[in-house]
Amino acid sequence: MNTSLALSASLQGLALSLGLIVAIGAQNAFVLRQGLRREHVGSVVLLCAMADALLIAAGVMGMAQALGERPGLARVLALAGAAFLAIYGWQALRRARHARPLKASDGGKGLSRGAALAQAAAFTLLNPHVYLDTVLLVGSIGAQQPAALRGWFVAGASAASLFWFGLLGFGARWLAPWFARPRAWQVLDGLIGTTMFVLSALLVQRVLQGL
Template sequence: MVILEFLVQAFIQGIGVGGSLIIAVGAQNAFVLKQGLKRAHSLPIAALCSFIDAVMITAGVAGLGHLILAFPLIKDIASLGGAAFLLVYGAQALRASFNAQGLDTDSTQGADTLRAALLTTLGISLLNPHLYLDTVVLLGSISTQFEQQDRHMFGAGAVLASFVWFFALSLGARYLSPLFKKPKAWCYLDRFIFVTMWSIAAALLWPYVKAMMG
């Protein structure tokens, strides 16, 4: 009975901690939201985001975070590559905001190919070092406070939070479709995505700029 209580407690903590990290506004969430509004392969995108998180969280609980901390070059490559990717994607969103049109769900379905959507999802996810820091390093470090069996339950809770969030965001976006039939709403969303992408890119590049200046 005591063992079951600890397992449930670890699972609930995993949901809480994992959810708080995943729900934070970021490049991945902004992309999932936009594709959900367009109804363009939103469910495969949500599934891929959830799968990536599940793999990373499992790796973190298994102890891979220590490897990332031991080799800073991995973080440098992800930071620079991710910043470049986000700058380009953000610029595209800004350009689109000046040509915003009302959302037509009939014409937007399938507007992007599945391959392009999934490749963009992989880029936004895997080229963002915050993915590794949040899931592998941070969640992995927090999981060490639990015993082996409890640690797995903590990881399972975090994985569940990821699946629930991405599918809820993707499916819930459809209820906002009436609002985004107005061009101005779509314009604001694209500019929000631009600010989000460039802010994250600036945060990734700032340590390197600071080091060059110092």
């Protein structure tokens, strides 16, 4: 296997997953809260990361099987994914103009491990956007990769989740003041927007090359 192709597939999965997961939302705020309280951080981080990894793998493998004998549908989904990423990138650049901070109180009643994991699972699995992002979008884009590279794409996308949740949970006390600054999110959203446009262009290029 060509090492550079494997690395490219992994980096595409990493960038795509990071771009989708790094946002102000209930799940991120909960992981940050647990990190600030230093309660069951490893368990919460691991559950969120493993759930993402399983959904991403299911999406890529399921989409690959569904699209295997339908090249026309594969091209349509690739173009739809490119359009979605371009719109997502545009929205990120718009957010960069009016950024909001991510805040998570470290006060309140402590949670048992079971309660913390139940809440983490709810924030992860009861959010309909997680299925749109991981199963449909990431799945359809990962399925465009050659069969030998899909595992590398899944590994890169899953590593992004583990990195992000680990950063939120274990770096909470250091990161909380940074996340409370709108300027930091402006920079982050600017990078996300640019990354999404690049990934969108790569998808369009892949479709054109396949014609």
